[in-house]
Amino acid sequence: MPKEAVRMEGITKRFPGVTANEGIDLSLYYGEVHGLLGENGAGKTVLMSVLYGLLRPTEGQFYLNDQPVSIDNPAVAIRAGIGMVHQHFMLVPQLTVAENMVVGWETSKGPLLDRRHINRRIRELSEKYGLEVEPNAIVEGLSVGEQQRVEILKALYRGAEVLILDEPTATLPQQEVDALFDTIRALRDEGKAVVFITHKLREALTICDRITVLRKGKKEGTVPAGEATETQLAEMMVGREVVFEVQRDRVASERRPLLQVERLSADDDRGVSAVREVDLTVHDHEILGVAGVQGNGQSELVEAICGLRRVRGGRVVVDGEVVTKATPREVARVGLVHIPEDRQRRGLVLNFSVAENAILGRQYEAPFAVRRVGQSKAAIASYARQLVERFSVVVPGVHTPVRALSGGNQQRVILARELDRQPKVIVAAQPTRGLDVGGIEFVWEQLLAMRREGVGILLVSMDLDELMTLADRLMVMYQGEIVGERKPRETDKQEIGLMMLGGAGETS
Amino acid sequence: MKLLRELGIITISVSLGLGVGAIITAATGHSVPAVFRELVLGAFSDIFRFANTLMRATPVLFTSLSFLIAFRAGLFNIGAEGQLLMGGFFAAWAGFAFSLPPVIHVVVCLLFGAAVGGLWGFIPGWLRAYRGANEFVTTMMLSYVALYLTRWFVSPGGPFHGGRMAARTVRIDATAELPRMITGTQLSWGIVVGFVVVLVVWYFLFRTPRGYEMRAVGLRATAAEYGGVNIARTQVLALAIAGVLAGLGGASETLGNHRAFVEGFSPGYGWDGIAGGLIARAHPIGAIFAALLMGALRAGGAGVDRAGVAPRDLVEVLQGLVILFVVAPELIRYLSRLWNRRRAHGRAQP
Numbered sequence: 001m002p003k004e005a006v007r008m009e010g011i012t013k014r015f016p017g018v019t020a021n022e023g024i025d026l027s028l029y030y031g032e033v034h035g036l037l038g039e040n041g042a043g044k045t046v047l048m049s050v051l052y053g054l055l056r057p058t059e060g061q062f063y064l065n066d067q068p069v070s071i072d073n074p075a076v077a078i079r080a081g082i083g084m085v086h087q088h089f090m091l092v093p094q095l096t097v098a099e100n101m102v103v104g105w106e107t108s109k110g111p112l113l114d115r116r117h118i119n120r121r122i123r124e125l126s127e128k129y130g131l132e133v134e135p136n137a138i139v140e141g142l143s144v145g146e147q148q149r150v151e152i153l154k155a156l157y158r159g160a161e162v163l164i165l166d167e168p169t170a171t172l173p174q175q176e177v178d179a180l181f182d183t184i185r186a187l188r189d190e191g192k193a194v195v196f197i198t199h200k201l202r203e204a205l206t207i208c209d210r211i212t213v214l215r216k217g218k219k220e221g222t223v224p225a226g227e228a229t230e231t232q233l234a235e236m237m238v239g240r241e242v243v244f245e246v247q248r249d250r251v252a253s254e255r256r257p258l259l260q261v262e263r264l265s266a267d268d269d270r271g272v273s274a275v276r277e278v279d280l281t282v283h284d285h286e287i288l289g290v291a292g293v294q295g296n297g298q299s300e301l302v303e304a305i306c307g308l309r310r311v312r313g314g315r316v317v318v319d320g321e322v323v324t325k326a327t328p329r330e331v332a333r334v335g336l337v338h339i340p341e342d343r344q345r346r347g348l349v350l351n352f353s354v355a356e357n358a359i360l361g362r363q364y365e366a367p368f369a370v371r372r373v374g375q376s377k378a379a380i381a382s383y384a385r386q387l388v389e390r391f392s393v394v395v396p397g398v399h400t401p402v403r404a405l406s407g408g409n410q411q412r413v414i415l416a417r418e419l420d421r422q423p424k425v426i427v428a429a430q431p432t433r434g435l436d437v438g439g440i441e442f443v444w445e446q447l448l449a450m451r452r453e454g455v456g457i458l459l460v461s462m463d464l465d466e467l468m469t470l471a472d473r474l475m476v477m478y479q480g481e482i483v484g485e486r487k488p489r490e491t492d493k494q495e496i497g498l499m500m501l502g503g504a505g506e507t508s
Numbered sequence: 509m510k511l512l513r514e515l516g517i518i519t520i521s522v523s524l525g526l527g528v529g530a531i532i533t534a535a536t537g538h539s540v541p542a543v544f545r546e547l548v549l550g551a552f553s554d555i556f557r558f559a560n561t562l563m564r565a566t567p568v569l570f571t572s573l574s575f576l577i578a579f580r581a582g583l584f585n586i587g588a589e590g591q592l593l594m595g596g597f598f599a600a601w602a603g604f605a606f607s608l609p610p611v612i613h614v615v616v617c618l619l620f621g622a623a624v625g626g627l628w629g630f631i632p633g634w635l636r637a638y639r640g641a642n643e644f645v646t647t648m649m650l651s652y653v654a655l656y657l658t659r660w661f662v663s664p665g666g667p668f669h670g671g672r673m674a675a676r677t678v679r680i681d682a683t684a685e686l687p688r689m690i691t692g693t694q695l696s697w698g699i700v701v702g703f704v705v706v707l708v709v710w711y712f713l714f715r716t717p718r719g720y721e722m723r724a725v726g727l728r729a730t731a732a733e734y735g736g737v738n739i740a741r742t743q744v745l746a747l748a749i750a751g752v753l754a755g756l757g758g759a760s761e762t763l764g765n766h767r768a769f770v771e772g773f774s775p776g777y778g779w780d781g782i783a784g785g786l787i788a789r790a791h792p793i794g795a796i797f798a799a800l801l802m803g804a805l806r807a808g809g810a811g812v813d814r815a816g817v818a819p820r821d822l823v824e825v826l827q828g829l830v831i832l833f834v835v836a837p838e839l840i841r842y843l844s845r846l847w848n849r850r851r852a853h854g855r856a857q858p
Binding site for chain 1: 613714715716717718720721723724727728731732733734735736738759
């Protein structure tokens with residue numbers, strides 16, 4: 001029997017008006033990866049923040065190595081051997097990796113840092129756990145994956161025996177996820193207790209030894225990963241049956257090109273070429289997927305198509321109309337709508353109400369505008385109410401600021417608004433990023449419903465599973481170019497993953 | 509409900525400001541009760557003093573609106589002072605240069621003031637939108653241009669000098685005057701124009717597609733762009749309207765109060781508008797309360813000075829403290845939001 005590291009008994013955390021955790025019992029063992037699974041808002045992060053001393057529990061008791069402990073703040077937690085890697089990194093961007101290890105944790109006797117010693121220790125740890133990182137690099141210049149490694153190293157450097165990883169894969173590209181998993185396995189084999197917080201079922205099943213599911217603040221149960229299935233876990237998370245195999249009924253395409261992109265080139269914000277002579281065509285009744293590691297020009301491609309970025313060369317044609325130099329409003333007028341990847345900065349004005357956001361882009365259309373000079377609040381509110389109902393947005397009222405909505409509901413507002421414009425083409429960029437199971441299911445259903453009605457969809461995603469599930473054809477973008485095209489049924493994730501890294505880049 | 513809460517916060521802030529002011533008053537050896545008595549009496553004790561409060565509130569009402577409409581579009585109009593001076597001067601010029609029938613003459617003068625004030629806002633707006641020049645700097649610098657330009661216009665030897673020794677224009681025609689509301693006071697119908705403008709600004713911001721777009725640009729420009737808003741044009745429009753509003757404020761002063769352009773007629777109404785707009789929480793209706801507060805402080809301050817219970821400097825310290833305490837929470841909130849946004853942005857860079 002492995003040794004118990006942490007035991008929680010009856011942990012309850014209440015905030016005014018909400019109970020985030022209720023009577024949770026949980027044991028973590030050394031040499032185990034323990035998955036903490038649940039939808040957004042299920043209380044996973046709160047529970048771990050309580051363990052890490054960021055929040056005080058309302059009720060309940062922790063035991064560390066069988067001793068009752070009270071963890072008042074993170075410093076106590078760190079001294080007790082508990083480390084946490086947050087979703088948003090807590091690094092000082094201007095300092096080096098080595099300096100970040102010791103900020104607030106100086107161990108040297110004198111006033112100076114013993115850099116040699118620190119660097120040696122970092123190298124030891126990185127080698128042991130496969131956490132490749134240069135101690136003297138400035139954190140600012142590191143990729144997201146590298147910064148995450150620094151965070152893990154920091155926790156280990158400070159002597160963590162229990163390591164909490166809060167949604168560590170949320171921002172990582174596929175290849176780095178694999179490397180992270182190798183590290184997690186190495187940590188487990190060294191006898192660390194690892195907590196892996198996630199809402200992705202597949203990942204939990206891949207990496208965890210045992211999985212605890214939380215729903216609405218309560219523990220639904222703990223199951224050994226070896227005996228669990230995706231369907232079972234999803235039901236525990238959502239509390240009802242979830243249909244995973246989406247209904248991708250065969251629809252006949254007339255092969256009518258709805259979106260044609262020809263030799264399109266565009267620069268990124270720094271003026272560096274980001275999209276290089278991209279050719280693609282989306283037909284009716286078709287979903288064309290674009291895969292790629294983040295930062296290979298997908299965002300710029302989408303913006304260039306939608307009129308949000310200056311096109312340097314090439315053409316964009318929507319259902320026969322050239323919209324290469326068109327403004328976003330003109331592009332929308334010919335029937336192209338855009339689900340932006342950054343819903344909080346592009347898709348919504350967070351401080352606007354649901355009603356005000358419901359007409360973003362249509363502010364001059366009747367009946368919202370009265371002879372272009374007036375605005376009919378009544379028409380806007382009643383339209384918003386109708387959208388909210390049809391797309392089941394959970395919201396107290398249409399005058400609630402969108403800021404107050406959950407990510408899934410914010411995305412529903414955007415989808416409702418854009419899909420209701422009866423588009424010919426949808427450009428959807430990462431439409432399910434950060435959403436929980438219920439939210440993903442909803443977005444997928446909506447996109448497939450539009451496809452059934454004949455809409456052509458360009459789907460850009462970092463999530464290979466999503467692309468494999470939804471796309472009729474799949475293109476891979478690497479360094480601004482399309483490096484290959486496959487049919488999802490005739491390929492696998494490994495091949496696509498390789499193409500995303502620039503390998504095997506022949507067009508078939 | 510929200511209005512009540514805001515008023516509550518402002519009341520507490522004013523009290524805090526006056527409290528610290530009281531400590532300073534006592535520490536400098538002046539009688540706290542006497543100073544505060546005169547401050548209140550000077551602003552409210554009779555119809556004439558209250559009219560004086562309203563008279564001093566009028567231009568601040570316009571400049572507060574000027575600041576807040578630009579603020580709604582995410583821009584800082586620091587130059588209401590210059591827009592006010594330019595608008596004031598050209599309204600007066602239209603008042604003595606043209607001969608027109610009574611009502612029409614006033615309207616024409618107001619339009620002149622609005623147009624030239626608007627031009628003084630349009631220039632920094634255009635520079636910001638199409639040349640990337642920081643409007644904070646350009647509006648402020650243009651204020652100095654306006655200050656010295658109008659001073660030169662009306663100084664002895666200048667092209668529009670109309671006094672003997674005083675730096676001022678000739679008196680405007682009687683047909684161009686905004687009549688007094690209460691005889692024996694300087695309060696003119698300018699304040700009514702102000703109230704009408706409050707309603708127009710409110711309607712524009714909250715009941716027109718353009719106002720909607722302007723607020724969207726101010727809250728999240730990237731989302732506004734996605735929603736088909738022409739950001740550059742909206743920015744130009746916002747600063748031009750800001751200029752129009754401040755220009756109207758100047759016109760109301762020269763047509764209603766001084767009946768000429770008198771050099772130095774503004775003790776800093778444009779700058780007061782920055783505080784006024786912030787006190788108003790960038791809401792047009794709030795601007796009425798903000799302007800009243802500023803007017804009362806100025807009128808009451810004059811009362812303290814007249815009664816001789818404390819020197820003018822101390823009164824200005826009091827005014828400054830009240831404004832500071834009222835503005836500080838909003839300013840701090842704003843700056844911390846800006847700071848957080850910058851930081852979040854810096855972090856988002858991989």
